Amino acid sequence: MRKLSLLLLVGITFLLTSCPKEEKVLHLYNWTYYTPEALIEQFEETYGIKVVIDYFASNEDMFAKLKAGAKGYDLVFPSQDYVEIMIHEKMVLPIDHEKIPNLTYISPLVLEKATYDPTMEWSVPYYMGAAGIAVNRKRVSDYPRDWSIFSTKKLANRMSMLDDLREVIGDALAYLGYSVNSVDKKELEEAKRLINQEWKPNLVKFDAEGFAKAFASGEFLVVQGYAEAIYEELDTELWENVDFFLPPSGGPMYLDSMVIPKGANNTEAAHLFINFIHTPEVYAQFLDRFHFPSSVNTAAAPYMTTEPFYHVEDLENYELKRDLGENLTLYNTLWETIRYNE
Amino acid sequence: MSKKRPKLKPTTLVELPKETVGVYRPPRQQVFRDHRRFGFSNIVLVLVILFLFMPLFVVITYSFNASKGMRWTGFSLQWYYKLFFESRQLWRAFLNSFIIAITSSVVATILGSLAAIGIKWYRFKSRSYIQVISFLPMVLPEVIIGISMLIFFSAVKIPLGMFSIFVAHTTFNLPFVLLLVSARLDEFDFSIIEAARDLGATERQSLTKVVIPSIAPALLSSMLMAITMSLEDFVITFFVAGPGSTTLPLYVYSMIRYGVSPVVNALSLVLVLGIMVIALTFRRFLKTIAASS
Numbered sequence: 001m002r003k004l005s006l007l008l009l010v011g012i013t014f015l016l017t018s019c020p021k022e023e024k025v026l027h028l029y030n031w032t033y034y035t036p037e038a039l040i041e042q043f044e045e046t047y048g049i050k051v052v053i054d055y056f057a058s059n060e061d062m063f064a065k066l067k068a069g070a071k072g073y074d075l076v077f078p079s080q081d082y083v084e085i086m087i088h089e090k091m092v093l094p095i096d097h098e099k100i101p102n103l104t105y106i107s108p109l110v111l112e113k114a115t116y117d118p119t120m121e122w123s124v125p126y127y128m129g130a131a132g133i134a135v136n137r138k139r140v141s142d143y144p145r146d147w148s149i150f151s152t153k154k155l156a157n158r159m160s161m162l163d164d165l166r167e168v169i170g171d172a173l174a175y176l177g178y179s180v181n182s183v184d185k186k187e188l189e190e191a192k193r194l195i196n197q198e199w200k201p202n203l204v205k206f207d208a209e210g211f212a213k214a215f216a217s218g219e220f221l222v223v224q225g226y227a228e229a230i231y232e233e234l235d236t237e238l239w240e241n242v243d244f245f246l247p248p249s250g251g252p253m254y255l256d257s258m259v260i261p262k263g264a265n266n267t268e269a270a271h272l273f274i275n276f277i278h279t280p281e282v283y284a285q286f287l288d289r290f291h292f293p294s295s296v297n298t299a300a301a302p303y304m305t306t307e308p309f310y311h312v313e314d315l316e317n318y319e320l321k322r323d324l325g326e327n328l329t330l331y332n333t334l335w336e337t338i339r340y341n342e
Numbered sequence: 343m344s345k346k347r348p349k350l351k352p353t354t355l356v357e358l359p360k361e362t363v364g365v366y367r368p369p370r371q372q373v374f375r376d377h378r379r380f381g382f383s384n385i386v387l388v389l390v391i392l393f394l395f396m397p398l399f400v401v402i403t404y405s406f407n408a409s410k411g412m413r414w415t416g417f418s419l420q421w422y423y424k425l426f427f428e429s430r431q432l433w434r435a436f437l438n439s440f441i442i443a444i445t446s447s448v449v450a451t452i453l454g455s456l457a458a459i460g461i462k463w464y465r466f467k468s469r470s471y472i473q474v475i476s477f478l479p480m481v482l483p484e485v486i487i488g489i490s491m492l493i494f495f496s497a498v499k500i501p502l503g504m505f506s507i508f509v510a511h512t513t514f515n516l517p518f519v520l521l522l523v524s525a526r527l528d529e530f531d532f533s534i535i536e537a538a539r540d541l542g543a544t545e546r547q548s549l550t551k552v553v554i555p556s557i558a559p560a561l562l563s564s565m566l567m568a569i570t571m572s573l574e575d576f577v578i579t580f581f582v583a584g585p586g587s588t589t590l591p592l593y594v595y596s597m598i599r600y601g602v603s604p605v606v607n608a609l610s611l612v613l614v615l616g617i618m619v620i621a622l623t624f625r626r627f628l629k630t631i632a633a634s635s
Contacts (some may be wrong), residue, residue, distance in 0.1 A: 025586075027586055037431065053433075053588075054588045057596045068496060070502045070585070215414060234410070235409045235415070237409065331365075
């Protein structure tokens with residue numbers, strides 16, 4: 001018995017000590033695929049730092065994990081509303097601008113929109129984009145290139161919108177000429193009426209997971225969604241059949257940023273990584289992978305080899321989704337009447 | 343004595359006439375009714391098999407698809423190429439899962455079976471309490487175990503990571519091992535131990551030389567079960583995972599935002615094949631152990 005317990009003890013101490021204690025490791029906490037593996041390998045080779053990545057599927061997952069006291073992530077990629085919350089909750093460490101000379105490439109337009117941190121004191125923008133509308137050009141012709149496409153009766157039951165309250169309500173608000181962050185009860189009521197009476201009767205469903213597959217298979221002809229997800233499901237030769245556009249009346253927009261959370265072990269490497277990713281040549285490779293426009297890094301565009309799915313100018317009328325704080329319940333109750341009431 | 347015994351011919355004592363009028367012959371016992379071709383049970387059987395295996399079949403078929411979507415464009419092995427040569431992160435997650443499954447199941451089997459033997463072997467006051475408490479993790483919802491472990495780990499300042507997942511998995515595997523091994527011990531004839539002790543074996547010798555060999559199949563099967571449960575667990579792992587400890591289920595789940603790639607389909611087939619090979623070899627192995635004890 002003594003031998004056995006000794007063995008156990010040795011095993012446990014081994015497990016404890018073999019946990020992250022090595023030097024020169026960078027722990028990223030990121031959306032899946034959001035940073036191409038080729039770039040990670042380049043970073044590892046250039047700086048001799050091993051990169052370990054963990055993934056989250058939603059901001060809520062990530063936030064819950066960090067809030068519960070998970071420590072050891074060096075760099076996290078939250079979206080704008082959660083950056084705002086994390087700054088407010090003092091969960092992040094300040095960015096040392098001297099270590100990141102490539103910050104000069106960050107577009108001033110983006111920083112202007114990021115009113116919660118316009119000087120990049122706590123966060124560095126990674127990518128800014130928006131969800132749009134994809135239309136199966138082969139089977140649909142003559143349609144309005146705006147949110148009003150969802151009012152088209154002849155496309156009834158072949159269209160879907162995202163299962164995301166901020167996106168759908170934000171689109172309606174923008175279409176009506178209001179701010180996507182409006183907390184005005186009258187404006188919200190108007191948006192609800194628009195969605196419930198004009199759009200919803202024509203939708204198959206609100207879908208945030210399967211829309212791209214359903215669009216690729218031809219089941220849905222018009223979907224609201226993210227360009228990279230929609231095109232990823234299609235072979236390149238079919239891309240010409242897709243008309244992807246961002247409605248000119250505007251809508252909600254997202255800005256994913258990089259922040260260094262408190263409890264990071266290797267802030268040095270985190271700064272190195274931010275600087276590395278914003279090197280124009282490197283950043284262009286990231287944009288190429290997803291056919292993104294060069295919205296955040298102004299110097300990367302000349303190095304790009306692909307045509308982006310949409311352009312920076314398209315984002316002109318778009319507005320960042322802000323954290324609504326207490327007022328989120330307003331949206332929640334509204335969404336319940338939209339989503340679940342017939 | 344070298345003489346061979348004459349072979350006995352089977353004989354019937356009374357020769358019955360083949361067709362005897364008036365003799366009562368009981369009808370052939372029919373416990374089950376005739377299997378009609380479209381009987382209820384057959385339809386249910388077919389439906390169950392369909393529902394169980396159709397998704398798997400679809401997944402495997404599409405792993406050989408030349409394109410990404412659900413449109414069949416031709417046969418291709420590109421997803422297998424991607425799986426084996428371009429999926430570093432996926433394999434890292436798989437390795438994490440594997441390490442945790444092996445370590446936690448081994449430790450859970452050792453602790454669980456020792457506990458089962460102890461509970462059966464000795465009579466002591468808290469015996470029934472231990473039995474009841476140890477089954478709690480089995481009936482508690484996983485979310486509650488996950489969140490309470492997370493709170494516990496951050497309270498005692500154990501960093502979240504591989505070690506915390508290992509501890510969590512060992513914990514939820516313990517009751518299953520305990521249950522399986524106690525079930526085997528219930529069938530165990532304790533007079534054998536008395537015999538062993540009577541013949542001079544010490545307490546420990548009778549444990550290692552008598553009890554453990556005879557419950558070896560139960561130990562092995564509970565370990566295999568612990569491995570499967572650890573490999574597939576999502577909820578608890580989700581809560582207690584930390585930096586650098588993404589397991590396979592967590593990785594696959596996090597792909598949802600960007601669309602699950604057919605590489606996962608390819609991985610499914612590889613896993614199914616691997617598990618089948620392991621299961622078949624272990625079955626033979628289990629049989630030999632069972633036969634030798």
